[in-house]
Amino acid sequence: MLEVENLICDYPEEGGRxxxxxxxxxxxxxxxxACGVEGPSGSGKTTLFHCLAGLLTHTRGRIVLDGxxxxxxxxxxxxxxxxxNLGYVFQEPxxxxxxxxxxxxxxxxxxxxxxxxxQEIRELLTEVDLPGCGKRFPRQLSGGERxxxxxxxxxxxxxxxxxxxxxxxxxxxxxSRKILDLLxxxxxxxxxxxxxxxxxxxxxxxxxxKLELRKEEA
Amino acid sequence: MMFRLAFLSLxxxxxxxxxxxxxTAVACALPVFVIQLAGGLYQGLNRAAAPFPIxxxxxxxxxxxxxxxxxxxxxxxxxxxxxEVENLRQSGKADQVLPLAxxxxxxxxxxxxxxxxxxxxxxxxxxxxxxxxxxxxxxxxTGEAVLGAETARLTGLQVGDVFQxxxxxxxxxxxxxxxxxxxxxxxxxxxxxxxxxxVPLEDIWEAHAGHGSALVPGQKGEVTAILVRPxxxxxxxxxxxxxxxxxxxxxxxxxxxxxxIALYGMVGQSRQFWITxxxxxxxxxxxxxxxxxxxxxxxxxxxxxxxxxLGASHRxxxxxxxxxxxxxxxxxxxxxxxxxxxxxxxxAEGIGQQAAVQMSRVPLWQGFLAPVLLLAxxxxxxxxxxxxxxxxxxxxxx
Numbered sequence: 001m002l003e004v005e006n007l008i009c010d011y012p013e014e015g016g017r018x019x020x021x022x023x024x025x026x027x028x029x030x031x032x033x034a035c036g037v038e039g040p041s042g043s044g045k046t047t048l049f050h051c052l053a054g055l056l057t058h059t060r061g062r063i064v065l066d067g068x069x070x071x072x073x074x075x076x077x078x079x080x081x082x083x084x085n086l087g088y089v090f091q092e093p094x095x096x097x098x099x100x101x102x103x104x105x106x107x108x109x110x111x112x113x114x115x116x117x118x119q120e121i122r123e124l125l126t127e128v129d130l131p132g133c134g135k136r137f138p139r140q141l142s143g144g145e146r147x148x149x150x151x152x153x154x155x156x157x158x159x160x161x162x163x164x165x166x167x168x169x170x171x172x173x174x175x176s177r178k179i180l181d182l183l184x185x186x187x188x189x190x191x192x193x194x195x196x197x198x199x200x201x202x203x204x205x206x207x208x209x210k211l212e213l214r215k216e217e218a
Numbered sequence: 219m220m221f222r223l224a225f226l227s228l229x230x231x232x233x234x235x236x237x238x239x240x241x242t243a244v245a246c247a248l249p250v251f252v253i254q255l256a257g258g259l260y261q262g263l264n265r266a267a268a269p270f271p272i273x274x275x276x277x278x279x280x281x282x283x284x285x286x287x288x289x290x291x292x293x294x295x296x297x298x299x300x301x302e303v304e305n306l307r308q309s310g311k312a313d314q315v316l317p318l319a320x321x322x323x324x325x326x327x328x329x330x331x332x333x334x335x336x337x338x339x340x341x342x343x344x345x346x347x348x349x350x351x352x353x354x355x356x357x358x359x360t361g362e363a364v365l366g367a368e369t370a371r372l373t374g375l376q377v378g379d380v381f382q383x384x385x386x387x388x389x390x391x392x393x394x395x396x397x398x399x400x401x402x403x404x405x406x407x408x409x410x411x412x413x414x415x416x417v418p419l420e421d422i423w424e425a426h427a428g429h430g431s432a433l434v435p436g437q438k439g440e441v442t443a444i445l446v447r448p449x450x451x452x453x454x455x456x457x458x459x460x461x462x463x464x465x466x467x468x469x470x471x472x473x474x475x476x477x478x479i480a481l482y483g484m485v486g487q488s489r490q491f492w493i494t495x496x497x498x499x500x501x502x503x504x505x506x507x508x509x510x511x512x513x514x515x516x517x518x519x520x521x522x523x524x525x526x527x528l529g530a531s532h533r534x535x536x537x538x539x540x541x542x543x544x545x546x547x548x549x550x551x552x553x554x555x556x557x558x559x560x561x562x563x564x565x566a567e568g569i570g571q572q573a574a575v576q577m578s579r580v581p582l583w584q585g586f587l588a589p590v591l592l593l594a595x596x597x598x599x600x601x602x603x604x605x606x607x608x609x610x611x612x613x614x615x616x
Contacts, residue, residue, distance in 0.1 A: 046613075046616075047613075050613045055523075055526065055527060055612065055613055055616070076532075079534070082526075082529040088616075094520065094524050094616070096524070099230075110219055111525070112529055
């Protein structure tokens with residue numbers, strides 16, 4: 001269960017001005033729900049995700065996941081919380097270039113406190129149409145392949161909350177469909193909470209529940 | 219996991235970090251080279267002078283006497299009568315008194331006329347004789363020669379071979395009609411006497427019979443220098459005082475170590491200059507390394523942000539960066555030490571061939587200071603960029 005109440009995130013700007021990055025009065029998600037997040041540029045989609053991930057400290061409000069309030073956690077506790085509960089798929093794959101796919105995935109598992117076997121990694125990569133690619137480096141793959149590997153990196157830790165921030169923005173239609181299928185398929189199978197931000201109407205059309213963010217002044 | 223991650227980050231990006239390692243290595247190599255070279259030279263000079271606690275020779279420049287007798291360089295000042303050897307022996311203040319006569323050479327290797335007792339001469343503070351034969355035997359009579367280890371190696375002469383000396387110290391001097399048979403080869407002494415040829419004193423007198431008044435049988439000739447091993451410090455000072463009191467004498471008596479102190483001063487000043495310069499370079503290079511590490515840190519913000527998004531704490535990502543810096547500096551400074559020490563070995567080889575002094579090749583503890591300092595300063599200094607990076611907001615990098 002995810003609960004967000006009266007969430008406000010302000011940014012200080014040059015000249016002492018404050019810019020409001022996000023306003024979200026109330027948002028709740030029950031177990032096993034998937035939700036599309038939409039809104040114009042600057043409405044706070046990425047800011048919301050950073051707040052939900054505990055990477056950004058919000059100005060006001062509460063974020064509670066499964067009874068744990070993020071605001072009350074120290075930085076190391078948040079890091080542990082992220083490792084245990086969060087899966088993140090970014091707009092760009094952001095795989096570590098000096099590690100192979102297998103090493104990238106194993107690192108993600110370890111930071112979540114899970115030891116992932118080579119066999120499991122092989123099976124997961126096969127499921128996303130990357131059979132035998134474990135020993136390859138990210139530079140040896142196409143953009144779509146990298147994004148699918150990044151998806152495996154996110155789900156290998158079996159997250160409670162899966163955040164996908166514009167996961168299809170740099171992909172063609174075929175690869176976009178594939179990534180969405182994988183995200184929704186995993187969410188349905190695992191029962192995790194999935195939030196997917198996108199400008200793309202085709203992506204939003206895949207979600208029954210939607211959260212629309214608006215741009216507001218501080 | 220941390221070590222493996224740090225190692226892979228460096229190992230799999232050789233172009234990115236190779237230059238940094240090279241920079242660190244060069245910064246470290248220079249002071250190591252200077253320290254090793256100066257220290258090795260210092261030890262080499264010490265080792266060469268150790269067998270000569272007191273020298274007596276003709277009046278003139280003490281440096282020339284030391285250079286000629288201890289380092290087998292330069293020309294002898296002149297000769298003194300053999301009677302001085304007897305005077306010293308009769309003084310009762312010396313354990314051993316050995317005459318040394320120079321003036322001839324073979325292919326540039328100096329002949330040193332002396333007495334058989336030199337083979338039982340023990341350097342103060344040591345237990346074994348200084349000059350020991352490893353092949354053949356000592357000379358027993360006229361016409362026999364014992365070669366220094368380097369002389370034998372470089373001339374190719376072996377026990378049983380015969381050679382003729384020439385007058386003076388140049389390779390193609392006027393030959394004496396006085397053949398020598400090689401009867402022994404000495405063990406290396408890591409000093410100038412590795413390039414000497416020891417012959418009986420009488421042979422030198424005989425070879426030079428035509429240069430002055432002829433010696434009648436049994437008459438003693440002249441010697442170039444006298445090596446004296448005093449019974450103790452007090453006796454050494456008494457001998458020196460006695461020689462200084464002598465008026466109108468033809469000889470001087472000196473402690474070679476005193477003459478070398480002035481030389482050490484010059485070497486020391488030069489070493490000080492180079493060490494100061496090297497430390498300056500080391501400091502500048504450390505600064506550049508730190509700047510490079512900071513630049514590297516900022517250019518990798520996306521990686522740190524990603525690691526944090528995956529659940530790594532601030533402390534963990536900073537530890538990783540610090541570990542990478544430490545490994546980089548460790549690799550660079552180790553490589554630098556090897557380069558510096560290797561360079562000093564090459565220089566020692568060159569100096570050994572050109573000069574009489576055999577430089578020490580043993581790594582000096584002072585030489586380890588540069589890599590340790592660089593490693594410590596670099597790793598501690600690495601905390602500054604870490605502190606600056608800590609304050610950076612990572613969210614924009616995701």
